[in-house]
Amino acid sequence: MSQPNLKARESGGLVLDSHAGLRIDGARLIDSLDRLGEIGADPAGGVTRLGLSAEEHAARVFLGDLCAAAGLEAETDPAGNLFARRPGTRRAKPVLLVGSHVDTVVRGGRLDGAYGVLAALETLRVLHEHRVSLPVEMVVVAFANEEGALVQTPFWGSRMLCGSLANPLGATDRTGRPVGAYLATAGGAPDRLADVAWPPGSVAAFIELHIEQGPSLERQGVPVGVVEGIVGRTILDIGVTGEAQHAGTTPMADRRDALTAAAEIVLAVRRIAAEDRVCATATTGFIEAAPNVTNTVPGVVRLSAEVRDTDPARQARGEDVVREQCARVAAASGCRVEVTATMRSRPVSTAPALRGVIREAADRLGLPHLTMPSGAGHDAQIVARIAPVGMIFVPSRRGISHAPGEDTGPGDLVNGANVLLQAVLGAQAELSRPDGHDSSSG
Ligand code: HGY
Ligand code: MN
Ligand code: MN
Numbered sequence: 001m002s003q004p005n006l007k008a009r010e011s012g013g014l015v016l017d018s019h020a021g022l023r024i025d026g027a028r029l030i031d032s033l034d035r036l037g038e039i040g041a042d043p044a045g046g047v048t049r050l051g052l053s054a055e056e057h058a059a060r061v062f063l064g065d066l067c068a069a070a071g072l073e074a075e076t077d078p079a080g081n082l083f084a085r086r087p088g089t090r091r092a093k094p095v096l097l098v099g100s101h102v103d104t105v106v107r108g109g110r111l112d113g114a115y116g117v118l119a120a121l122e123t124l125r126v127l128h129e130h131r132v133s134l135p136v137e138m139v140v141v142a143f144a145n146e147e148g149a150l151v152q153t154p155f156w157g158s159r160m161l162c163g164s165l166a167n168p169l170g171a172t173d174r175t176g177r178p179v180g181a182y183l184a185t186a187g188g189a190p191d192r193l194a195d196v197a198w199p200p201g202s203v204a205a206f207i208e209l210h211i212e213q214g215p216s217l218e219r220q221g222v223p224v225g226v227v228e229g230i231v232g233r234t235i236l237d238i239g240v241t242g243e244a245q246h247a248g249t250t251p252m253a254d255r256r257d258a259l260t261a262a263a264e265i266v267l268a269v270r271r272i273a274a275e276d277r278v279c280a281t282a283t284t285g286f287i288e289a290a291p292n293v294t295n296t297v298p299g300v301v302r303l304s305a306e307v308r309d310t311d312p313a314r315q316a317r318g319e320d321v322v323r324e325q326c327a328r329v330a331a332a333s334g335c336r337v338e339v340t341a342t343m344r345s346r347p348v349s350t351a352p353a354l355r356g357v358i359r360e361a362a363d364r365l366g367l368p369h370l371t372m373p374s375g376a377g378h379d380a381q382i383v384a385r386i387a388p389v390g391m392i393f394v395p396s397r398r399g400i401s402h403a404p405g406e407d408t409g410p411g412d413l414v415n416g417a418n419v420l421l422q423a424v425l426g427a428q429a430e431l432s433r434p435d436g437h438d439s440s441s442g
Helices: 006-019 026-037 054-070 112-131 156-162 179-185 188-193 218-221 258-274 312-333 351-364 379-383 410-431
Strands: 073-077 082-085 095-101 138-143 203-211 223-231 233-239 280-283 287-290 299-309 338-345 369-374 389-392
Touching: 006 410, 026 054, 026 112, 026 410, 054 073, 054 112, 054 138, 082 112, 095 112, 095 379, 095 410, 112 138, 112 188, 112 203, 112 410, 138 156, 156 379, 179 188, 203 351, 203 379, 203 410, 218 223, 218 369, 223 351, 223 379, 223 410, 233 312, 258 280, 258 287, 258 299, 258 312, 258 351, 299 312, 312 338, 351 369, 351 389, 351 410, 369 389, 379 389, 389 410
Parallel strands: 095 138, 095 203, 203 389, 223 369
Antiparallel strands: 073 082, 082 138, 223 389, 233 299, 233 338, 280 299, 287 299
């Protein structure tokens, strides 16, 4: 980050000195988490609030109501990203962006993303209630469709904010339904997507508070994680085409069974990480066979393979080995196997200065902290293309996430939100630009 000038640094430092005792309203945060968790609550358990769905839209409406109650101003951009600001700060630039996402996976948890958004709103509400003037104004963001569980474009909202999606209107769900149809009914505006990207220099930094989604913090009994790096991820769409045939009359030797070929690929994907250690993780999470009836040899299968690593070379090698294994299975099975990369997100490091700010915030609160990587992807790794980013983790019970059992104790949730509040205050001195600026510029 550029060196702040003395004036700005002093005013930033004063902000921290005079508000080091500020705390969020824990009961209010927990109550808003409970209420947001009801939007998309799945009768089979967990939360299904898919990106750009009616449920995610309902969540934005809920966030808008929270903002109105707090005296904050909410607006949704054409891509479905919701922003919350304090009155009179609309033209502040650059801003400290703070938030996460409110969409989930299918039958996911109520905290993944939502916690970071609601904690950010609670932070802005407390700053507003205490009339805390910030040299670098804070803006809350709820990014749309981070998971990509319905419209198959993960990090949709953050990539649109950064202007890094080449053909946004080309995004579809798995049936081919275009993103424009979803945006039109989810509060977005498909005809104005060109207006979404923020100009360079608009974001001084981005801080994301998130549940760890893994077991490290709980196992080590540490309440706060300071994220050092975020894993890169490559998502591959694999199509296996054999021949649909009668299950009773077709000799075994004459079959081109797409599902047994796909099964070979699924196990090969697992071996890449679990046995050959080519990359950190390799997973098949999606598979569908056609015609999917008991008495027909499957003719076509679609499945996914995703590989992850914090090292881009290992991530790339993981993709190469998936492709090699698919070619091997094609030759052995007589099926055609097509592999298409649908997303590659780079591993990123968080900003050292922001890691220091987060550590100091935890220290001020007397909370032990652990510097650690993130095995999950986050919007922060996208925003890292345009600004320095910082991430704060709180423990996940038994490391469970993306499942109904996802949970974090209320004490940990409140602690994390207080670390976020103190990090926003502590970041002020670091973020002020060398030529100074008036964040209340009209
Ligand atoms: O899949 C992930 O890593 C994140 O939860 N979207
Ligand atoms: Mn997630
Ligand atoms: Mn998340």
